[in-house]
Amino acid sequence: MKQSREVLLALLAGMLLVGIVSFNSQLAKATTPLFASWVAHGVGTLVSILFLLGFLHFFPPLKTSTKTVPWWGYAGGLAGAMTVAVASMAVNSPLGLAGTLALSLVGQISFSLVSDQFGWFGLLKRKLTIHDFISISLVVTGSLFIIYFQARS
Amino acid sequence: MSTGIILAIVSGILISLNRIANGRVGLALGAFKASYWNHLVGLVFLSVLLLVMQGFVWEHASHAPWYAYLGGVLGTFFVAINSYVIPRLGVTKTALAVISGQMGMGVLLHAEQQSLPHLLLQCLGVAFILAGIIWAQRHKT
Numbered sequence: 001m002k003q004s005r006e007v008l009l010a011l012l013a014g015m016l017l018v019g020i021v022s023f024n025s026q027l028a029k030a031t032t033p034l035f036a037s038w039v040a041h042g043v044g045t046l047v048s049i050l051f052l053l054g055f056l057h058f059f060p061p062l063k064t065s066t067k068t069v070p071w072w073g074y075a076g077g078l079a080g081a082m083t084v085a086v087a088s089m090a091v092n093s094p095l096g097l098a099g100t101l102a103l104s105l106v107g108q109i110s111f112s113l114v115s116d117q118f119g120w121f122g123l124l125k126r127k128l129t130i131h132d133f134i135s136i137s138l139v140v141t142g143s144l145f146i147i148y149f150q151a152r153s
Numbered sequence: 154m155s156t157g158i159i160l161a162i163v164s165g166i167l168i169s170l171n172r173i174a175n176g177r178v179g180l181a182l183g184a185f186k187a188s189y190w191n192h193l194v195g196l197v198f199l200s201v202l203l204l205v206m207q208g209f210v211w212e213h214a215s216h217a218p219w220y221a222y223l224g225g226v227l228g229t230f231f232v233a234i235n236s237y238v239i240p241r242l243g244v245t246k247t248a249l250a251v252i253s254g255q256m257g258m259g260v261l262l263h264a265e266q267q268s269l270p271h272l273l274l275q276c277l278g279v280a281f282i283l284a285g286i287i288w289a290q291r292h293k294t
Contacts, residue, residue, distance in 0.1 A: 003241065003242055003293075004290070006237075006238045006241050006242045006247075007242065007246070007250050007286070007290065009234050009237065009238050010234070010235070010238045010242065010246075010247050010250030010251050010254065011250050011251075011253060011254035011257075012234065012254060013230075013231050013234040013235050013238070013250075013251050013254060014250065014251040014252060014253060014254020014255035014256075014257075014258065015254045015255065015257070015258040016227050016230060016231045016234075016254075017231060017251065017254070017255045017258075018255055018258040018259050018262060019223075019224075019227050020224050020227045020228050020231060022224075022262075023220065023221050023222070023223050023224035023227070024221075024224040026217055026218060026221040027217045027221040027222065027224065029217075030213055030214070030216035030217035030221070031210045031213045031214060031216070031217065032208060032210055034199065034202065034203060034206070034208050035203065035208055035209065035210050035213075035214075036221075036224075037195075037199055038196065038199040038200065038203055038209075039214075039222065039224075039225065040224045040225040040228055041192045041193075041195040041196040041199055041225065041228075042192075042196055042225065043222060043223075043224070043225025043226060043228075043229075044188070044191075044192035044195075044196075044225040044226075044228045044229045044232070045189065045192040045193050045196050046225075047225065047226050047229040048185055048188040048189035048192055048229045048232075048233070049189060051185045051188075051229065051233075052185050052186065052189055062180050062240055062241070066181060067181050067182070068181060069177060069178050069181045069182060070177065072174055072177075073174050073175075073177040073178040073181075073190075074174075074178065074190050074194060075174055075194065076170070076171050076172075076173075076174025076175040076177075076178065076187075076190070076191050076194070077171070077190060077191040077192065077193065077194030077195035077196075077198065078194060078195070078198055079167045079168075079170040079171040079174065080167070080168075080171040080175075080191060080195050081194075081195035081198045081199050081202075082167055082198075083164050083167040083168055083171060085202075086160050086163055086164040086167060087160075087161070087164040089157075089160050090157050090160035090161040090164060093156060093157025093160065094157055095157035095158060095160075095161055099157070099158075099161065100157070100160075100161040100164070102161075103158060103161035103162050103165065104161050104162070104164045104165035104168065105165060105252065106162065106165060107161070107162035107163065107164065107165025107166045107168075107169075108165035108166070108168050108169050108248055108252075109165075109245065109248060109249075109252075110165075111165065111166045111169040111170070112169050112244040112245040112247075112248045113245050115169065115173060115244050115245075116243050116244050116245045120173075121173045121174070121177060122177060123173065123176065123177065123180075123239070123240060123243070123244065124240070124243065126243045126245075128245075129292075131288065131289065131292035132245065132289070134285075134288055135249065135285040135286070135288040135289035135292075136245070136249065136285070137285070138281050138282065138284045138285030138288060139249050139252060139253055139281070139282050139285035139286070141278075141281050142253075142256065142277075142278040142279060142280070142281030142282035142283075142284075142285065143252055143253075143256050143278065143282065144278070145274055145275060145277055145278030145281065146256045146259065146260055146275045146278040146279070146282075147256075149267075149271040149272075149274045149275050149278070150259075150263070150275075
């Protein structure tokens with residue numbers, strides 16, 4: 001299975017993320033990072049309710065899986081909300097924006113690798129191969145190039 | 154400096170935890186339910202935090218352009234797509250593809266403000282990323 005559709009969806013999500021970060025940081029500049037994040041979560045709650053009412057059939061659950069969610073599944077929003085506070089503290093440290101982005105990326109990839117390798121969190125265990133490391137090295141190297149030569153505005 | 158380093162790495166781990174947990178909800182209940190729970194729980198948590206810190210700055214809210222409020226709309230779709238993809242593609246592959254899309258779009262949108270040498274170096278970065286994605290797609294296990 002090539003899973004090209006899933007890869008394309010994830011690429012699209014990454015593109016959306018640029019817009020999200022840009023909008024939220026404009027709101028954060030006018031207010032505060034925490035307040036901006038609160039607004040974004042409020043708007044997100046409302047929009048997702050609208051979608052649950054109208055379009056539940058898009059992006060269905062996996063057919064094979066159970067319908068129960070472990071308690072920590074619902075705690076995802078906590079980690080997301082904390083990210084804003086932690087990341088903005090890091091940006092305000094001597095590390096700066098580029099350094100924060102780069103290290104955050106490293107933290108994210110490393111944690112993802114460990115989690116996949118050991119099948120943590122009830123997701124499929126995926127043994128990593130040499131090809132995974134080659135593609136990860138290429139993507140991370142490319143990302144670091146892009147982060148470090150970002151226009152400072 | 155070292156505090157900043159730790160905070161930055163922790164923020165990356167929190168991002169992973171957030172997406173994995175949402176993916177787990179998406180796996181059982183569907184992606185838009187995952188998006189709903191993510192935003193609702195975050196909203197409650199941030200409401201408490203802002204109340205305690207007296208951080209509700211309504212008076213500044215109108216200083217932002219109207220479209221700055223669209224972040225949450227895009228965020229709904231972002232969490233939904235991410236929660237749909239993670240159980241199917243795995244945590245690392247999803248993260249790599251999301252980062253690739255983010256980096257590519259970032260270069261595209263900011264190309265005008267760039268000096269030519271920096272833009273070329275960034276395009277080199279995009280080439281690395283494309284090579285990585287193509288490599289991953291060619292060597293499926």
